Amino acid sequence: MDCILEMRNTSKRFGEVEALRSVDFAVERNEVVGLLGDNGAGKSTLIKIVTGYYQPDSGEIYFNQEKVEGLSVARARQLGIETVYQERALADLQTLWRNIFMGRELTTRLGFLDVRAMKRETQKLMVESMGFTSSAVASDAVVRTFSGGEKQGVAIVRALHFDAELIILDEPTMGLSLAETRKLLDFVRGIKKAGKSCIFIDHNVFHVYSVADRVVVLDRGAVAGEFSTKDITLDQLMDKMYRVAQTGSLD
């Protein structure tokens, strides 16, 4: 199996709460994995470990079959892991180009910003990758003035720009309109076509089922089951999700 990411035996607790209990989780190369589960199932904790934001209490992480120790946010981004967070991790009062290059500014060796290059790159990204033609979306515009969909688009373009190998989408459809959601799902299919991998987290089973190759169901900090979307119908999946929520077991 050609895994781009593999987590073995990962556990994490916050005080009394066991957020993750010995979770094994893997993403194959060029695979879209849907991560499903109720509130508090541990989806976000799992993701924040992959992105280096949380350190796991125990367990091993392999990226491209190589073991990674002490993963930090900067290291994860270097490895090609990019995340679009549900909080829409944008700085609202800053300009678009500052948001696109947040934490990874183009600089000279002494750390001075190459403002012109960043603005040019931003403008190009907006037109080419997102097809934004609205006059409000300029590289100098302040992000606060954007619509919800436009903001989500910015977060996604930011993830794409840096040659990500693995793109993580954490509840990306939250607060999006119907048209915006469809555009987003198309975008996930685009990731697959481009040969990259993706972890797609959402409450909405329909959205996940329509784009994922494989679905992993988390429940109360443990993996309750996984299915290939080829082998299961949407009805069966919903049935199982419902049973997990009720009883904590799939059958």
Next chain:
Amino acid sequence: MTSRVEDHAGAITRRQLRQASVARFARRYGLQIGILCVFLAIWVLFIVGAPTTFLSPQIYAAYMSTIPFFAVVALPLTMAVIAGETDLCFPSIMAVGMVVFVAIFKPTGNVVLAFFVCLLAGFLAGLLNGIIVVKVGIPSLVTTIGTQFFWRGVVLVVTNARGTSLVPLRGTILQKALVGRLAGYVPAQMIWAIVVGVLVWVLLNRHKFGAHVYLIGDNVDSARLMGVNVDRTRMMVFAIVGLAAAFGGVLSSLEVSYLWVTVGEGQLLRTLAAVFLGGTSVFGGTGTILGTFIGCFIIGTIEAGTVAIGLTGFWIQLIYGLIIIISVSMHSVLSRRLA
């Protein structure tokens, strides 16, 4: 026919584009233009009220000699406020730096060495604020109230509350370079205030450090998620304010050739007022160096101006208060309108 329709559509797009860019311009520079207008209004008022004073060059020489003492701190302090922090400790660091200066100068007689060790002391005292805020996790308002008392106390205990004459420093290179008079008129400290302003502007707007300062003040969680080294940046901001405070202490002590152990007292509120007058948001994430620079001049001109137009000194605080409230309200309204 079709081509006319297209022309029409094209014209609308162009107009919309122009409107959008006008709106962007207003958003970007609105607050700075606003505060500049306030400054000019006050200035015109003073010229009309006291033409003999405000049309002669002496008053401007006086302004240029006193405003830099707090301007060199207000400019970097803007950076701290943009990062969502506050610093009330700098008046005491001004005194600490000077005590260190004298302690090095007396035995060695080396002014340059004394100057740089003094700046280092200010840097370290500021860094300590940063460490307490970031590593211990105490809000900066509380931390710097504590360290403000502590460092002033250290100064009083070490010096026995006695000042030191700095007359031996007169005529040294350092004294001439920092507080001398260019062409017998322009105080050198004014040049230094401009230098500090330019340095801080470059750091804030054209360097990674400043980019991170804005991001931290705006949305600290997203900055962290995007891999910004939040802790180090926040600590450095306090250290830079400390460094600037020590510099301000040297300027104001050398100007009067005496180390008062109370140096810096009375600068706290006017320095903070200059930052907020300049349109820097107390909530962090926005603020400009030019705004603070103008804010310093507004604060600096009111005192002498009030007396010159014939009001008694009792009016000064009332006018300070009025101008601060009016300007900050203007910023608040403008930033909502321009959003």
